[in-house]
Amino acid sequence: MENGWSWEQKTLINELIHGMELAKQLRVQFSTASSSPETAEILLQRILASYEKTLLILRWSGSMGQPHSAGVSGGPPGSPISANGSLASDEFDKGLKEHQDLNDVSKKRKVLPRWTDQVRVNSETGLEGPHDDGFSWRKYGQKDILGAKHPRSYYRCTFRISQNCWATKQVQRSDEDPSVFEITYRGRHTCSHANNLVPVPPSPEKQEEKQNNHTHDNQQEQPLDILANIRSSLRIQTEDFDNTEMGAYPFSFPSTSIGCMNSANSSFSLSALEHNTPLGSSKPFLSPATPESNYLSGCPFQKTNFGGLHNVHRSESDLTEMISANTSATCSPTLDLDFSLDPVEIDPNFPFDSLAFFS
DNA sequence: TGCATTTGACCGGG
DNA sequence: CCCGGTCAAATGCA
Numbered sequence: 590m591e592n593g594w595s596w597e598q599k600t601l602i603n604e605l606i607h608g609m610e611l612a613k614q615l616r617v618q619f620s621t622a623s624s625s626p627e628t629a630e631i632l633l634q635r636i637l638a639s640y641e642k643t644l645l646i647l648r649w650s651g652s653m654g655q656p657h658s659a660g661v662s663g664g665p666p667g668s669p670i671s672a673n674g675s676l677a678s679d680e681f682d683k684g685l686k687e688h689q690d691l692n693d694v695s696k697k698r699k700v701l702p703r704w705t706d707q708v709r710v711n712s713e714t715g716l717e718g719p720h721d722d723g724f725s726w727r728k729y730g731q732k733d734i735l736g737a738k739h740p741r742s743y744y745r746c747t748f749r750i751s752q753n754c755w756a757t758k759q760v761q762r763s764d765e766d767p768s769v770f771e772i773t774y775r776g777r778h779t780c781s782h783a784n785n786l787v788p789v790p791p792s793p794e795k796q797e798e799k800q801n802n803h804t805h806d807n808q809q810e811q812p813l814d815i816l817a818n819i820r821s822s823l824r825i826q827t828e829d830f831d832n833t834e835m836g837a838y839p840f841s842f843p844s845t846s847i848g849c850m851n852s853a854n855s856s857f858s859l860s861a862l863e864h865n866t867p868l869g870s871s872k873p874f875l876s877p878a879t880p881e882s883n884y885l886s887g888c889p890f891q892k893t894n895f896g897g898l899h900n901v902h903r904s905e906s907d908l909t910e911m912i913s914a915n916t917s918a919t920c921s922p923t924l925d926l927d928f929s930l931d932p933v934e935i936d937p938n939f940p941f942d943s944l945a946f947f948s
Numbered sequence: 949t950g951c952a953t954t955t956g957a958c959c960g961g962g
Numbered sequence: 963c964c965c966g967g968t969c970a971a972a973t974g975c976a
Contacts, residue, residue: 728953730968743967747952759967954973961966 703775709768724778726758738764746780754780 726744733740739762746754756778763769 727951729970731953731955732966732968735965741966745968757967950976952973952975955971956969957971958969959967962964 703773706772706774707763708770708772709766724756724780734761737761739767746778748780752780754778756780 725747727747727749728742728744730743731740732743741759741761743757743759745757746752748754756774756776758775759773761771761773763771
């Protein structure tokens with residue numbers, strides 16, 4: 590990585606640029622089609638914004654000359670950051686701190702890698718960006734947190750037992766902005782059920798219904814269809830970006846990492862983007878009274894994915910293949926533990942596979 | 949009937 | 963002792 594630019598990053602940038610071009614084209618089409626111009630426009634703007642940010646980040650970290658170490662952990666997630674404003678910096682510091690703590694923590698006690706993500710519920714789309722993290726989560730607890738208005742929900746990978754996957758996440762609604770959720774991921778997925786494998790559960794409606802009830806008839810699946818595609822691709826892009834970008838990321842691990850990483854990574858850009866756009870604030874999509882537990886567990890975040898999985902599958906077909914290949918190829922449960930204790934030494938080789946698909 | 953969620957109890961760190 | 967995190971029995975749902 591001479592000059593701080595690895596070939597992966599260059600490739601990524603190219604891809605991002607390409608993606609942006611496509612999004613722009615779509616934008617034109619949408620505006621002419623004029624079916625639901627507003628929503629489409631909004632989302633497209635976000636997409637574009639996200640791309641821009643991603644590029645910004647890449648450049649930034651690239652210029653830092655250390656896309657892998659400190660910059661890595663803090664950089665990507667938080668950085669968008671400065672560009673975004675508000676939340677950004679906080680998140681950045683937070684994330685950075687968390688990543689730094691990682692090592693210490695692991696010494697003190699067996700703690701899995703952990704990173705935080707913020708997600709804002711998107712009022713128009715009825716889905717909050719980031720989270721169909723492609724994993725199947727099972728709620729195992731809920732706690733009232735001191736000083737927090739809303740309880741915190743605890744989830745763990747559904748395949749914890751069957752596949753010895755110890756990934757967990759905590760979801761908590763923000764006090765300040767009820768439409769924002771803080772999601773803290775812990776541990777890396779070692780299961781082979783990432784993304785594509787997380788088949789749309791036979792009954793996503795179950796959760797969806799709950800959600801829809803809480804929200805309003807947010808049945809914009811039609812217009813969202815396309816957007817979902819865009820979004821999904823965007824997500825992957827960011828994932829990949831993160832992969833390369835955060836080589837040192839604790840949870841980034843050779844092949845398997847891809848599927849596992851998306852959870853956190855996808856959200857980074859998207860959440861950042863959410864905060865960026867002045868749009869998503871029409872209505873809070875969630876009634877503050879909504880029991881977080883239900884909403885979150887069932888929310889489009891995860892498996893539900895507002896039925897977007899169909900779309901995702903289509904649009905991500907390539908990526909899906911890639912992911913499945915990677916995830917299924919190496920599911921290394923045991924490695925994960927070790928790796929969590931010694932995060933930094935693992936990254937060097939991993940992003941290649943994924944990138945190869947992109948280029 | 950099997951799986952997911954709920955929720956109070958329990959545990960361990962600070 | 964307080965608080966965050968997890969467990970596990972009870973309950974709900976398809």
